[in-house]
Amino acid sequence: MYKQTCTNLLNLSKDEVKAWLDSFDSVITDCDGVLWVYGEPIAGSADAMNNLKTIGKSIYFCTNNSTKTRAELLKKGVDMGYHITENGIISTAHATAAYLKAHNFSKKVYVIGSEGITKELDAVGIAHTTVGPDQMHGSLGEFMSKHLVLEKDIGAVVVGFDEHFSFPKMTKAASYLSDPNCLFIATNTDERFPMPTLVVPGSGSFVRAIQTCAEREPIVIGKPNPAICAPLINQKIIDPSRTLMVGDRANTDVLLGYNCGFQTLLVGTGIHQLSDVAEWKQSKNPEDKKLIPDVYLPRLGDLLPFIVDKATGGSY
Amino acid sequence: MYKQTCTNLLNLSKDEVKAWLDSFDSVITDCDGVLWVYGEPIAGSADAMNNLKTIGKSIYFCTNNSTKTRAELLKKGVDMGYHITENGIISTAHATAAYLKAHNFSKKVYVIGSEGITKELDAVGIAHTTVGPDQMHGSLGEFMSKHLVLEKDIGAVVVGFDEHFSFPKMTKAASYLSDPNCLFIATNTDERFPMPTLVVPGSGSFVRAIQTCAEREPIVIGKPNPAICAPLINQKIIDPSRTLMVGDRANTDVLLGYNCGFQTLLVGTGIHQLSDVAEWKQSKNPEDKKLIPDVYLPRLGDLLPFIVDKATGGSY
Known part of the structure; x- marks a missing residue:
């Protein structure tokens, strides 16, 4: 419904929003920028998600964050009041381990990243190098001749967020x-995390560095690559046409939705705003057109009255 | 002459090569892969260059290596027997300092690179940060809150080769x-240095990383950007149409020649070979066509008999 029109749900009638709510069974939502911002909850998001579950929707959290395991992301969600289970967490660290497992990977993984990745590899019994500092010692010549040791059984390089890059x-x-x-394998290619006075490099900047000196393209597991949702789709746990993707970032979240055939909802509590969508609508680049969401809300919490109204049959 | 034909000079008559030698007054040559390989001299190159100077050609060394000053590169050249002076050295570290000076830069430079860059900045009186290790301390949160200090007067970020990246x-x-x-500013964008069992990342991989998280494009000083030869051309020290660019790498050396309107000679002692040129000749991509050199020689030293013959009037 409302395919790539960026219709503001607040401009629709209650009945129209109810009909839209009936058009999907599953909701996959991005986390940072939709549910919380850097660990601070976004008001109304937990109530909206929990009530979507109450009216029968399946709920999934989908994050490109590779620094946490599914169990750690679950704890964060539960601590913030979300009614979610570990099976409802889709994360790049878990998806990377699942990808390797599905391909019967039997060698060792060289990991640029954090324990989010190594713990998920441990969980599926895949060997890996340790994470943490690997600092330069001495001159370039000394490093090459004395300190640089390559292992013989490495069969994959996985690159995620690594503050020890x-x-x-x-x-x-x-x-x-x-x-x-x-x-x-790249867990994701998010370029950076802009903060008030700082820019924190994202996995995408590490991936680009490796891609350049390796002169090879990575397999990217994270959004917008459908690979991250492949298990749910392939096992028919969700029906793409009756699945809603919620996000604040068009080139990851909305594009994932486009790539998977999901419906899409952009919220204005994160990276992209209506002004960005207006530009993509004007653009002559077909790639930009893919970024236009079906519907829009300023905040996910704005959905709450419609859900509760639907659940109670009115009088919210 | 022989514009973008990749004519093998060894297939021409002596008189044809002599006529070609008369078609240029200046010779700009790449270093690594033409004059030496990782510090080992390439046989015949020094004699060829010195004899070109003897018959009246101006000689310039042009390298994307940002780790050495002009003085250091001069010493390396002289130690290997080349008759060269400091004014004949074109290097990215020097060119970067010259670029900033020419733009009346008066703030401080944040340098990702080595002393090759900082010494050249010192030489033109431009303030800069120190180079060397800047390692991660503690967790990401601790680093952000305690260790990360931004200076207020930084007006440029220069990125070159930095083993402490x-x-x-x-x-x-x-x-x-x-x-x-x-x-x-990027000194250059050379992707990497492949070695027998290793791949050493080049400046281009650091530049890509910064470009990705900064979401900005750099000004690239090094080959193939004409900026590196701009002082010679602008001050009419060389006449582009009567200048020969010699190189082993088409996407830096030959392309610089194309971009500056120089004649071009590819030698087979480094990265690119005749088989690469054959591919570019077949390619439908107009960018590939720019990589085809005017003439070719297996080694720069192959030129020696023709120069000496020309100098003596025959009987070499």
Whole structure:
């Protein structure tokens, strides 16, 4: 419904919103920018999601954050009052481990990332290197001749968010990837996290660095790659045409929805705003057109009155 | 002469090669892959260059290597037997300092790179941060709140080769670059240095990382950007149509020649070979066509008999 029209749900009648609510059974939502912002809850989001569950929708959280396991993301969600279970968490660290497992990967993974990834690899019995600092020692010549040790059984390089990203890690990753049989997997390609006075580099900037010196393209697991939702779709747990994707970032969330055939809802509590959508509507680039959501709300919490009204049959 | 035909000079008659030698007054040559390989001299190159100088050609060395000053590159050249002077050295570290000086830059430079850059900045009186290790301390939160200090007077971020590249450096660079008035300069974008069992990341991989998290495009000083030869051309020290560019790498050296209107000679002692040129000749991509050199030689030293023959009037 309202396919790529960016219809503001607040401009519709109650009956129209109710009809729209009936058009999907499953809701997949991004986390940061929709449910919370850097650990601070966004008012109304928990009530809206919990009430969507109450009226019978399946609920999934879908994040490109590779630093946490599903169990850790679950705890964060539950602590904030969301009625969610571990099966309802779709994360890139978990999806990366699931991808390797599904491909019967039996070698060792060189990990640029954090324990979010290594714990998920442990959970499926895949061997990996340790994460944490790997700092430069001595001159370039000394490093190359004395300190740089490559392991023989590495069959994949996985790159996620890593605050210990360094030249030695780049050299090792690019060297492993010179073997064309070594897999190159990026958890996600989010470029950065802008903060009031700072820009924190995102996984995408590490991935680009490795991609450049390795001269290879990675397999990207995270949004907007449908791979992250493949298990749900392939096992017919969700019906794409009756699934709603909620997000604040068009080039990950809305585009994932476009790529999977989901309905899409953009909320204005994060990265992209109606002004961005207006630009994409004017653009002559067909790629920009894919970013236009079906419907829009200023905040996810704005949906609450319609859901409660629907549940009670009126009089909210 | 022989414009973009990749004519093998060894297939021409002596008189034809002599006529070709008369078609240029200046010779700009790449270093690594033409004159030496990782510090090992390539046989015949020094004799060929020195004899070109003897028959009256102006000689310039042009390297994207940002880790050395002009003085250091001069010493390396002289130690290998080249008859060259400091004015004959064109390097990205020097060119970066010259670019900033020419633009009356009066603030401070945040340098990701080595002393090759900072010494050249010192030489023109431009303030800069120190180079060397800047390692991650503690957790991401601790780093952000306690260790990360941004300076107030940074007006440019310069990115070159830096074996101490790290997450703190990326965060600082991207944060400085969130000010649109802060210049973003890359010494060069060479992707990597492949070695027998290793891949060493090049400046281009650091530049890509910063470019991604800063969401900005850099000004690239190095080859193939004509900026690196702009002083020679603008001050009419060389006449582009009577200048020969010699190189082993088409997407830096030959493309620089194309961009500057120089004649071009590809040698087979480095990255690109005749088989690559054959592919570009077949390609339908107009960008590939720019990579086809005018003439080709297996080694620069193959030119020696023709120069000496020309100098002596025959009987070499």
